[in-house]
Amino acid sequence: MKIGSTLFRRYSPLLLLLILSFSGKAQYFGQNKVRYKKLDFKVLQTPHFEIYYYIKNDKLLKRFSQEAETWYKMHQEVFRDTFLKKNPIILYNNHPDFQQTTVLNGEIGIGTGGVTEALKNRVIMPVMELNSQTRHVLGHELVHAFQYHLLLEKDSISLENVGQTPLWMVEGMAEYLSIGKKDAFTSMWMRDAMLNRDIPSLKDLTNSNKYFPYRYGQAFWTYIGSQYGDTTIVPLFKNTAKYGYENAIRYTFGYDDKTLSGLWKNSIDAHYKPMLKADSSQIKITGTKIIDNKNAGNMNVAPALSPDGKYLAFMSEKDLFGIDLFLADAKTGKIIRKLSSQISNGHIDDFNFIESAGAWSPDSKQFAFSIFSHGKNQMMIIDVSNGSTISQTAMGQVQQFGNLTWSPNGKDIAFSGMVEGQSDIFSYNLDTKAVTQITNDVYSDYAPNYSPDGKKLVFSSDRAAIQANTINAVLPINLAVYDIATKTVSNLDVFPGANNLNAQFSSNSQNIYFLSNRDGFRNLYKYNFADHSVDQLTDYFTGISGITEFSPAISVSATDDIVYSYYRYQRYTLYNAKLSSFTAKRIGNHEENFDAAILPPMENIGVNIINSNLNNFDRFEKIVADSMKTVPYKPKFRLDYLANSGVGVSTSRFGTGVAGGIVGMFSDILGTNQIIANISVNGEIYDAGGLVGYINQKSRINWGAAVSHIPYVSGFRSYGYQNIPTGDNTTINALADRTDIIRTFEDQFQVFGAYPFSKIHRFELGGSFSHYGYRIDRYSNYYNADGYYIGSDRSRISNDVASNDYGIPFNSFTLYQLNAGFVGDNSIFGLTGPLDGFRYRVSGEKYLGTYNFAGVTADLRKYWRAKPVTFAVRSYNTLRIGKDADRLYPMYVGYPYLIRGYESNSIYKSTSAQSSESFDINQLTGSKIAVFNFEVRLPFTGPKKLTAIPSKFLFSDLNLFFDAGLAWTNDTQVKFKGEPTYTTQPVLDANKKPVVDEKGKPVTYQATTERVPAMSVGISLRVNVFGYFVLEPYYAIPFQRKDVKTGVFGLTFAPGW
Structure with a gap:
């Protein structure tokens, strides 16, 4: 006898196609980072830097290069460190160009003045609107370059130690070394903190996002430099990277962070309080x-x-x-x-508001x-009486x-x-x-x-x-x-x-x-x-x-x-x-006094390197033209990072296995070309898989290719009687407990590309060639008639034998796939899901080769914000069409991320309680599905201004929902009613003749060709678990299920759609 799943026997070789249809949509939604123009970078070398530029302004480039070297000399006096290799600086002509950078994968906001990344220690920045701003950002980012260099080049610490250094320390240090202690703007922030009796402790700065790390960090480092000397700054930073800030303070100063917090607070009070007039x-x-x-x-x-x-x-x-x-x-x-x-006007990528x-x-x-639109600032003129756009103009x-x-x-x-x-x-x-x-x-x-x-x-x-x-x-x-x-x-x-x-x-x-x-x-x-x-x-x-x-x-x-x-x-x-x-x-035209602009303490007790140098910036010797030269651009492809997923060894009745993996990323200096390689093994050598992918971001069209070998492992257990040999050349009829490990090997080559029309809309196109093969290993344990274990063996069975055992083909096959889609996303994400805007995806896939079918998907989502709630609507429809559409593993509409209350496990558990004419699981499977969802989303716990219950730790949304789903095939009829109509049908044998019982009466069963929508209402709580994943417990009342009297509880792991 054999015990197994009918669905497995029918569809096992094609389960992979279901996986592929989803893995091909990894970037299902998401906004675009558009590169509107192709930039032709050149390289200028100075004694310590390689400046990548395309600006056609030689005077500015020369001044920028000289100031980079001046900052190097100034920072070197503090860090006592030397760049043995020329540090790269990627310079953009303006902020809109900078926002399109390929060096960084993430979005660049308009408030970001520059970035220094750790992998290649690249400084990425634009020329700012004011000369003074450009000078400051350059000085600030080069502090980060020294910080990373310090961590990368030392044996006792590494780049990972940055995680132990609070952001206010990292950014505050960069502000202090590039601005100094005379800063009227940061002083205004400190006076406000004093006036509000809200001067944070170092613990507050570390644990709360209430305090802006740049301003408060600058004030802290000013205190350290003025009270203990600028020579204390780098030792404290290094100790923090090694041991954390609390231990570093104790190690450096001999007392704890609470004491240092109190001293800093007293310094702020003592400096600013006398400036507050008694008459208020x-x-x-x-x-x-x-x-x-x-x-x-x-x-x-x-x-x-x-x-x-x-x-x-x-x-x-x-x-x-x-x-x-x-x-x-x-x-x-x-x-x-x-x-x-931005939500109501799709032409606005962002406002130029800062x-x-x-x-x-x-x-x-x-x-x-x-505004920011299509890679540049544009002028928008609106009619204030109704907000309509009169014109939108670029300025050449x-x-x-x-x-x-x-x-x-x-x-x-x-x-x-x-x-x-x-x-x-x-x-x-x-x-x-x-x-x-x-x-x-x-x-x-x-x-x-x-x-x-x-x-x-x-x-x-x-x-x-x-x-x-x-x-x-x-x-x-x-x-x-x-x-x-x-x-x-x-x-x-x-x-x-x-x-x-x-x-x-x-x-x-x-x-x-x-x-x-x-x-x-x-x-x-x-x-x-x-x-x-x-x-x-x-x-x-x-x-x-x-x-x-x-x-x-x-x-x-x-x-x-x-x-x-x-x-x-x-x-x-x-x-x-x-x-x-x-x-x-x-007031006199020259009447100036900047005491209130000085960050405390007023006097410098320790060595004053930083402020002395800042006050004499232009007295540093400038590098001459002979020390600057233009060299050809070289991509400089190199490893960005190499990471592993751990290594482990395990043993079981199936043998000894190894689990582990490694992933590496390579890119050129501008990030326009990237190579990603991954290899992993999870079990035996046959379970090793790998992928190598290439991505080109040089132009507006992002395109790439990948080649991969991926094993998919499944299993099937069966029982049966089998004659097995004994030691005396005889056989016995033993019970065989068989476990088949079925490996499906996918060898694939794929190409893909995307053309973003704007930040919101894009067109995708791709194709692939895939070959699939199988390996089946059988592990058998044998028991005699009394149930005692008598032996075991392992063997590789042929694909023909497996096909005969399971009644399905295990022949290798090939597939050719073409896909295209239009995608749009301007949604605003809340705590666990979108709260405003829209999302859509309309796509199609065509499969050729051993199987011939096509897929069409239309996924439309809209969110209306009406404080304090959001009304969310989704219409999700996907169809398989073609001669092999019904040969594939059917789609299931009862997954809780589609409709809640119809999970397969809960329906199977209650099968015995259902009548033969009740709504069963077959109503939820098909080659075509349509889903409609409506939710009322209330930000429940979290940030005070957003949620009903303020919380610093628990971020959640409370949702009321209505779900409706429908699944059907070419052989069924869609009926919009409460439940399907069943008819009596005869059971047919292999020759399609009616089966009769021992009394000669036909054996019958209740069947239906009708498919009706499955609907439910309920309540759920989506919880953001520390930013790692979203957990959603829910209670649903499924209208079509007769096996439950009230409702069902469920749990799913997915963000809000």
Whole structure:
């Protein structure tokens, strides 16, 4: 006798095809990283660096190279380390190009200034809008290069030790070594922490994401360098990498981290508290609070006040899942509508919002702003009455631009932009569509603003600092005025050592309002053209600020209203005030004091290497032209990493087996070509498999190829009586307990490619050739009639014998596959699944060779966010068609990730309780399936602003669901009713004649050719298990199942669809 599964006997050789249909969709959804243009990199070698570039600006490239070597000398004095090999730097012309980098596989956000990766210690960065920013980012990233070099080259520590070093230590160190202790922006953050009585401990910095690691880390390292000397920094960093920060502090200083936290906190209090005036005037805010975290978000930035003073456009994370553009009543702060978002407008890849603001038309009816779209910044103009798009325009060679200002005559929009790494002022004419370059020089010109009389543009610039031969690493940003009639630029002699930003003309064109850190704080000032005097209008203890020091934070209307962004409680709140309501205090044009900008402690007790060098940045000897040379580009293919999955040995009645694997990745220096190789074994030598794949990312089309040998192992156990030989040349009839190990070997070559139309949509195309073969090993244990073990053997049985035993062919076969698909995804993912946007996939596969069939899939998903819940809908349909469609292993619609309440194991367990005419498992299998799902998703536990119950550890969604699924074949009929209709059918023998019982009566059974939908409702809780996987326990009430009276509990492991 044989005991086994009928489905196995029918479909075993074709089970693999079901696996393949899913493995071919590994990138089933997901957004695209589009490379819109092919970049031709060249290589410039300096004494310590290889700079990969394509910029056509020799002066900038030379300056960049010299500054890289200057930073090397400065950092070397701290790290006491030497680069024996030239360190690679990949330089992009602008941020939009940088976001398309192939060096890194992940997405690059607009807030990322640069990245240093550990595998090849490559520094990847763009030229920034300001010379000072480019210098700072370069210095910051080269600190990381030294950090990685320190870990890679030392025997006692390795790259893995980075995991023991908190992010605030890694990033804070890079900030301190590239900025120093004089930083008005970070000081503002520290004053806010002191004022809020929220100075974190080192444990808080490590365990909480509340505290920005760059700012607080910089403040910490400033304290260490000032109190114990800059020579203490690297030993503490190395000890942290070896032992963790707690043990490292004890080892380095002789006391624990709590003591050091207390000393640091005391230093902050002692430094900033005396600066807080007793009358509390520094925390009394002028104007009316209109936008805060109650009616918007924590981050309300880039304010733009309409000329008539009635409306305010601003950016906010009000809806939690990214930054959107909102319109509000400028007087009351009432949110009128969302003007634009990435979800509602598929042309927007992202908003240029961190250091840019939009501009209103003179009639206050249209709004223009900068977006990221198709690999560059583009200007979008919308109708504020309904949010509709009027135009979307690229600015020719100006790939990156922002900070728009609309001319009073309504014909031109001026902005600051970049061409070949150089930041200048440009103007776009709305009638002629022409872009005009207004300034053209080595200086960084930034954030223009038109005078209401249309005669001038005021902007920020480093021209005065460069013309004055400033030697400090940080170049001050001053104010300049462009006369439109004479086309001349003049510098305003105001606070030459400070950063003066966000200049706005008054309604009469006689004054300029701007922000300055001239006293270490961040306040509002007014410049008077008549007598060149300056008045201070605010005296705030924290400051008026956007996300960065260079972010726009004020906007002035033609009615002399001002909206400004006030920083407090780590939030950005918008206030509206009349300019006449501020109390003006006359200040000398050169009256500067940066004590409040100094991070504590004020005095340096230890060796002061870093700040001394930063203050003399341009006094370091520059490398000469002879030490720089251009060399041909070479891919430099090398191993990125090699990892193993562990090795183990096991023994069992099937023999001794080995399990293990190794994976390696190779790539060139730019990441445009990648090779991935994997080999693994899990059992015997026959179970060894491997794959080698190649991916080309050089152009917009991503394509590749792979060759693989993969064994798939399955098993089957059976019992039967068998004559076996004995030692005296006789045989006995013994019970044979047989286990067959069936190996299916897949040898495959595949090619694949994808063409992304945008960040959201792409087209995929691929094909493969596969050959399948089998090996069957039989392990037999023999027992006599009394059940005693009498022997065993192992043998390889032929494919013909296996085919005869199982009644199915085990012949080798080949398959040719072609596939194509359209994919779209702009969804916003929540804690366990998407909460907004849409996803779709429409695809087809054609199989040729031994089996001939085709598959078509249409998977459509839509999510509507209606705080606090999301309404989610899915329509999933997949069909197999062709002459061999019904020969394949049938698809099962009862999997819980399709419909809940119809799992096969629960139906099998209750089979005995079902009548012959009940809804059975056959209703759930077929060559075609259709699924409809509806869910109401409530973020249940997790982040406070998102979920019903705040939790720092348990992230979950509570869901109400309705599921419906239908499976059918070519031989069945679809009926939309509660249950199928059964008819009495005779049992036929092999000759298709009716079978009769011992009384001569026909043997019959109940059968149906109808297929009806399976439906269920219920509730589930999806839990994000520490980011590793999503667990979903659920309770479902399956309507079609008569074997359950109420409902069924189930469990699945899958994110929300």
